[in-house]
Amino acid sequence: MGLTASLLAVDAGNSKTDVAVVTADGEVLATARGGAFRPPAVGVERAVAALAEAVTRAFAAAGVTSVEHVSACLANADLPVEEEQLAAALGARAWGTSVDVRNDTFALLRAGVDEPLGVAVVCGAGVNCVGMRPDGRTARFPAIGRLSGDWGGGWGLAEEALWHAARAEDGRGEPTELARTLPAHFGLGSMYALIEALHLRRIEPVRRHELTPVLFATAAGGDPLARAVVDRQADEVVAMATVALTRLDLLAEETPVLLGGSVLAARHPQLDDRIRQLLTSRAPKAVPRVVTARPVLGAALLGLDRAGASPGAHTRVRAHFAA
Numbered sequence: 001m002g003l004t005a006s007l008l009a010v011d012a013g014n015s016k017t018d019v020a021v022v023t024a025d026g027e028v029l030a031t032a033r034g035g036a037f038r039p040p041a042v043g044v045e046r047a048v049a050a051l052a053e054a055v056t057r058a059f060a061a062a063g064v065t066s067v068e069h070v071s072a073c074l075a076n077a078d079l080p081v082e083e084e085q086l087a088a089a090l091g092a093r094a095w096g097t098s099v100d101v102r103n104d105t106f107a108l109l110r111a112g113v114d115e116p117l118g119v120a121v122v123c124g125a126g127v128n129c130v131g132m133r134p135d136g137r138t139a140r141f142p143a144i145g146r147l148s149g150d151w152g153g154g155w156g157l158a159e160e161a162l163w164h165a166a167r168a169e170d171g172r173g174e175p176t177e178l179a180r181t182l183p184a185h186f187g188l189g190s191m192y193a194l195i196e197a198l199h200l201r202r203i204e205p206v207r208r209h210e211l212t213p214v215l216f217a218t219a220a221g222g223d224p225l226a227r228a229v230v231d232r233q234a235d236e237v238v239a240m241a242t243v244a245l246t247r248l249d250l251l252a253e254e255t256p257v258l259l260g261g262s263v264l265a266a267r268h269p270q271l272d273d274r275i276r277q278l279l280t281s282r283a284p285k286a287v288p289r290v291v292t293a294r295p296v297l298g299a300a301l302l303g304l305d306r307a308g309a310s311p312g313a314h315t316r317v318r319a320h321f322a323a
Contacts, residue, residue: 005067007070008021013295021064026314028317039076069100073103073105073107074086074101078128083102106302117134119257120259121237122261131247139247151232162208162211165183176223178226230271233263234278241279242282251285254285297318304317
């Protein structure tokens with residue numbers, strides 16, 4: 001029999017996975033990083049098997065073979081039924097006596113607050129929002145794309161930019177510099193050439209995400225249509241945050257609104273300023289701020305919350321990830 005630590009914290013996202021082995025008093029024994037966690041693309045079992053590689057390395061570095069509890073914040077755990085499926089798959093690995101699975105947006109939220117109170121909006125590859133109160137109440141959205149009413153995120157912004165640029169070039173839409181800047185990013189002279197290259201996979205579809213920074217640069221240059229797309233993303237972020245605050249009866253009290261994910265963490269001035277302006281008018285008590293802490297910290301704090309750990313344990317684990 002090996003040693004048993006207190007907590008395995010997992011933050012598994014669409015691009016990378018972070019895990020940490022933590023003691024009951026908040027000491028971080030080991031960390032490890034793994035690849036993307038994408039159950040919709042590869043299936044639950046293969047996704048968890050890929051996660052296992054990072055967990056195995058972290059356990060070995062910590063000198064343990066299991067923990068008391070697994071606190072896992074996972075991308076693509078968007079519905080309660082998906083959380084249940086993933087919790088069962090993690091439980092079958094016997095990494096811990098108990099397992100809690102939440103959407104990874106909860107990790108960002110908990111990482112950014114001193115107590116489990118607030119709202120978080122993530123705008124990375126996609127867009128999502130959650131809220132929580134210390135009494136256990138939560139607010140969340142399905143966040144599975146256009147089917148559930150979502151708009152934006154890095155992929156959505158790139159698609160929107162392509163749509164407007166294509167229509168601008170052939171005359172169906174308003175003129176926009178995007179018709180020049182998007183193909184120019186790939187060394188091409190026209191939207192027709194870019195459409196053909198993407199359709200025939202001479203440019204791999206995964207590279208479309210490179211167009212989101214081009215959209216923001218074009219907007220910063222003053223292009224009206226590009227600026228309108230950026231403004232719409234701000235509107236969506238604030239709409240989600242305001243609904244979550246309303247559901248949790250937090251509109252009337254000072255409440256953190258945490259912003260994270262690659263799009264929001266980049267602090268594009270137009271997007272950042274409009275989000276703050278809209279929050280001032282729609283949720284004046286909201287206190288917006290960008291979270292740059294690693295979300296695995298949030299997964300660890302949620303695990304310590306569940307265990308009733310001391311404030312010192314929370315401080316200790318925060319200090320580790322701040323170092």
